[in-house]
Amino acid sequence: MENLNLVLPEIFISLSIMFLLILGVFKKNSSKITFNLSLFTILITAIITINETFSVSRETLFNESVVIDSMSSLMKIITLIGGFLVLVISSSYLKTFKIYNIEYPVLILSSILGMMVMISSNDLIVFYMGLELQSLALYVLATYNRDQLKSSEAGLKYFVLSALSSGLLLYGCSLVYGFSGSTNFDIISNQLNSNEYVLTFGIVFILVGLAFKISAVPFHMWAPDVYEGSPTTVTLFFTIVPKIAALTVFIRFLYVPFLNLIDQWQMIIIFLSIASMVFGAVAAIGQTNIKRLIAYSSIGHIGYTLAGLATASNEGIQSSIIYISIYVVMNLALFSCLLMLRRKDQYYENIEDLSGLSKNHPLLSLCLLVILFSLAGIPPLAGFFAKFYVFKAVLEQSMFFLAIVGLLSTVVAAFYYLRIIKIIYFDKEKDKYDTDHSLWLKFSLTVSTILILLYFIFPSQLIEVVSRINII
């Protein structure tokens, strides 16, 4: 008998989804209850995850197709926290657009479920199942504001391109299966050796598919449009939560089945990383819409996380995970600010709308200042440490080119972050925005900003948690 306690979080969340669907359909005006219950569900799931799996060093289930280890439990917790915060700050935005329905929390829950399956997967089939579950939920979420043309367009675009990438991924999986004779990661790892060059195709297809999901250059084209078109809260969800899951899968693929083939994929990852860092920094300069800008900046940030992965060392993996955790906090804070730009039931999302914000809203501007400098990677804010760990790991492997290109692109990236700060602080002021924000929104902004600002006092804690992750 398998130890089902280890997958209790997944079981609990699936049962909750079914229950919430039934509740939502049969009870009228139940959106508020569904929302609160979903929040509750995520909370409980997180508690179960911590209780049941956090101390597990490595266990496998169901013919070794599911793996529970320190990485999976940590990433699940980050996913759940991210999902919780997204959901909690969404409600006022959704109410404004009159799309405060039961489907929203249920879709978010199901995509979180899909991600948790992805994170734990140790088998191509399980991985693909999780991936599709989260993708399907995300397609619908992107079109969630269905009365708006842009939102529908975003969803359709996302669907078509994502389906294409899933196809590539599947093709890669089938090639790998063909060569190794198994779908299990551990068995694949034992079967493969670096002599089989044809296998490179399989790896490339899988990597392309994954690069699509995390929007690394040159597979990033969907990101700006989808980010711009989707409802802001969904964009927030897109920028943080699926990236965590996709990154975990990336790590698993590279370091479990393909570890022996490192010569074949290392160059690809380095290329993806450099291209993303440089392109993300350069392309963001001309943007006028904040969401588009965030899309490009997130492409850049993915480049830095990939730089950590390219090192093929535990240090590198850990630094990538630290990077993505800090990135989640920064993005959460940035979007909280964005959701505060509301005037009479209308949300503003152009950079110009921030003009002179510091005169009317000094505290909000101060938060933005901290967040933007942190995103730019200026010490002593958290964003600097994220980059610092990554480059420390990169330089350990003497990959000087990657490190120097990466750091130079931070200078370019600093330019467009500075441009926003300039607009906030140096330009003429505009009308005031509303200040009656929901408590949760204020809470998430305050907490995340304080975390960013004061991270430097206790940098060891995060490292300690992450240092338990030893894949290789």
Added chain:
Amino acid sequence: MNFPILSSLILLPIVGALFLFFTKDKEGNNLTAKYVALFTTVVNFLISIYLWISFDQSTSSFQFVEDRVWIEGFINYKVGVDGISILFIILTTFITPICIISVNNSVKNRLRDFLIAILIMESFMIGVFCALDLVVFYLFFEAGLIPMFLIIGIWGGERRVYSAFKFFLYTLLGSVLMLVAIISIYWITGTTDVVQLYEIGIDVKYQNLLWLAFFSSFAVKTPMWPVHTWLPDAHVEAPTAGSVLLAAILLKMAGYGFIRFSLGLFPVASEVFTPLIYTLSVIAIIFTSLIALMQEDMKKLIAYSSVAHMGFVTLGIFTLQQQGIEGSIIQMISHGLVSAALFLTVGVVYDRMHSRLISTYGGLVSVIPKYSILFMLFALASLGLPGTSGFIGEFLILMGAFKDNFLVAVIASIGVILGAAYMLWLYKRVIFGKLINKDLKTILDLNRSEYFILSCLAAPILFFGFYPDPLINTIEVSVTDLINMHNTNIASK
């Protein structure tokens, strides 16, 4: 060491800034905020004086050291001072209150935020000068960009946005390479602790590249020719207090960095690249002095003169002679005082006339004599007249240079003459001559606070000009040991 005196020096301004942050911002002249900021910085100054008094001048080892684990097994929060750094800390704590008194007229809006920025800036600058770990140093070094960017951008002149961006991006670009070098040092030697690195030494084969990476950062910050172009823009557009901080202290970070890190950590590479530094320094001295001659904007002229003076500093440091390095340090301290004073004097007339152009003025001596006298003193100190602190520094630097390289010293001496030329010509055009501009007739002489801060600056300039012993005694042992360490390192390789 019982009481963490250096950490309290770093933290106190931040506490003051936090306090200000929670007070209510008033429009106009916010006296409460000013008093709070002034009080904080004066207390900080007194603490640093106490530091100087209790400092043991007979040893070159680091004193008041605090060493705490910061990131387990990687970085320690380590601070301490020796004879070289303590003077810069005192300079910082001395200049900051003067800046705060001087904001009376130049900053009209958001005074409270301005003071917060200055206080935070002070704490970062002190941090730079007492950091004994490369990463900690880098953190403070870079963090200073944020408040300075805001000071230039929010409270600056017309082209403030351009200048703020240029300042920020130039310095950031220089610094990222230093970050690569710092992390590389960690992987080569296994530590980023400066004291340990002094003992271990860094393998010769890495030194050249690492030296260049550090150089890229310090050269931008110094600023050396040809990457000096951000400085005139930043100086001209920054508000007076910002220019003072920039000229008096920020530029010294790089000079300090050259002494502490480039010389200390990479002795072989320092020898290798001495000709490069000499060339760039000499070009900076001659070329920017010539540019300064042609300026029509007073602030710009002083900015270019700063580049020239910093050229002397880098020249002196890399003579690798006792006199040269001591001269450089004294020149930096002196330039900190003199350039601060010059920017303040320009600020005084700018506040009244709202023009920085030299042609606006002329004949000031007949209307504002007190101002003219003080201005004269500072102009003479800037050109290095004996009896002012500027002379001691330049003289020692040239003495060191003559020992090491005759040609360079001769060319640099020409720079001294050029320095006298542009400074005296500036003085002549602003103060003497006929009073043509009618608006000038009603211009007011120095008010009490202006008189006070300018005298505060004049006193040490004269005092150290006649009696530089307190400075030299403080730095002597540290510099001697630095050079001894350098020579043994060279001999062993």
